Amino acid sequence: MSETLRIAAVYAHPDDGEFFAAGTLAKWAAAGHTVYALCATRGDLGSKRRDVTRDDLAATRAAELGRALHLLGAQPPILLGFPDGFLRDHAAALRERLIYWFRRLRIDRVLTFDPWKRYEIHPDHIEAGRIASEAAVFSCFPLLHPEHLCDGVDAAQPKEVWYMMPTEHRPNRIIDISATFQKKVASVLSHSSQIEMLADWFVKGANPQALTDEQRAQLQQGTESFLDGMARGVAGMAPGIERAEAFFAQPVGPGHFQNYQELFMEAAGVPPAPPQLG
Numbered sequence: 001m002s003e004t005l006r007i008a009a010v011y012a013h014p015d016d017g018e019f020f021a022a023g024t025l026a027k028w029a030a031a032g033h034t035v036y037a038l039c040a041t042r043g044d045l046g047s048k049r050r051d052v053t054r055d056d057l058a059a060t061r062a063a064e065l066g067r068a069l070h071l072l073g074a075q076p077p078i079l080l081g082f083p084d085g086f087l088r089d090h091a092a093a094l095r096e097r098l099i100y101w102f103r104r105l106r107i108d109r110v111l112t113f114d115p116w117k118r119y120e121i122h123p124d125h126i127e128a129g130r131i132a133s134e135a136a137v138f139s140c141f142p143l144l145h146p147e148h149l150c151d152g153v154d155a156a157q158p159k160e161v162w163y164m165m166p167t168e169h170r171p172n173r174i175i176d177i178s179a180t181f182q183k184k185v186a187s188v189l190s191h192s193s194q195i196e197m198l199a200d201w202f203v204k205g206a207n208p209q210a211l212t213d214e215q216r217a218q219l220q221q222g223t224e225s226f227l228d229g230m231a232r233g234v235a236g237m238a239p240g241i242e243r244a245e246a247f248f249a250q251p252v253g254p255g256h257f258q259n260y261q262e263l264f265m266e267a268a269g270v271p272p273a274p275p276q277l278g
C-alpha cells in the first residue's frame with residue numbers, strides 16, 4: 001500500500017456508521033489505515049422502552065459501539081457526550097471538539113452524513129454532517145482555537161470528506177465490500193438495543209423485550225437480508241462488484257475548487273466521470 005491514512009468517521013449516534021459505511025471502514029482498517037469513530041451524542045434517546053434511564057442507555061450504546069468498532073478493526077470509540085436530539089444547540093461546542101480531534105489525530109479523511117440530504121428528518125444527522133464538514137475546513141487555521149496547539153498538536157487539515165450513501169449527488173466512490181460484508185453484518189448486530197427496536201419490522205408481531213430464540217434468529221436473518229439487498233443494490237452501479245457501499249467524496253481546502261468545476265460542468269450538461277471503484 002502506498003499511503004497509510006488516518007480516517008475519522010463522525011457519527012451523530014453510536015450506530016450511525018454501521019448501516020452505510022461499516023464494510024468500507026472494515027476494508028480500510030484491513031488495508032492498514034487507522035480508523036477512528038467520533039460519536040457526537042450519547043444516543044440516550046434511542047429506545048422505546050420506559051424501564052431504562054438515559055444514563056443506562058448511553059452506557060449500553062457506548063459498549064455496543066465499542067464492540068462494533070472492534071469487529072471492524074477500528075480504534076476504540078471517541079465519545080463526545082452531547083445530548084441526543086439536541087446537537088443543533090451545541091453546534092459551536094461540537095465544532096471545537098471536532099477541530100481538536102482532527103488536529104490531534106492528524107486526520108486525512110473524514111467520513112460522515114451528507115448535510116445537504118433532503119428529507120432527512122433527524123436533525124442530529126444533518127448537524128453531524130454539517131459540523132464535521134466545517135471542522136474539516138477550519139482545522140488548518142492556527143488562529144482558531146490556538147489553545148489546542150500545544151503538546152505536539154498542530155493545525156492540520158483533512159484532505160477529503162466522504163458523505164455516506166449520497167442522495168443529492170451521484171456517488172463518485174463505490175467501494176467493493178464483498179470481502180468485509182460479514183463484518184458489516186456483525187457490527188450492525190452489535191447494536192442490540194437498536195436491532196431490538198427493529199424487531200417488529202423483521203419479525204411481525206414480536207415483542208422486542210421478550211424475543212424467543214427462534215425470533216432472535218429470524219431478526220438476525222432479517223437484518224442480514226436487508227443489508228445484503230442494500231449492498232447488492234448499490235453494487236448495481238459497478239459491473240463486476242457483488243456488494244458495495246456508495247459515497248460522494250469532496251476535497252477540502254484548495255481542492256474544493258475542483259469540485260466546483262466538476263459540479264459546474266455537470267450543471268452545464270457534461271456527463272460526470274464514472275465513479276472511482278475501491
Ligand SMILES: [Zn+2]
Binds near residue numbers: 012013015016122125
Ligand atoms: Zn442516527
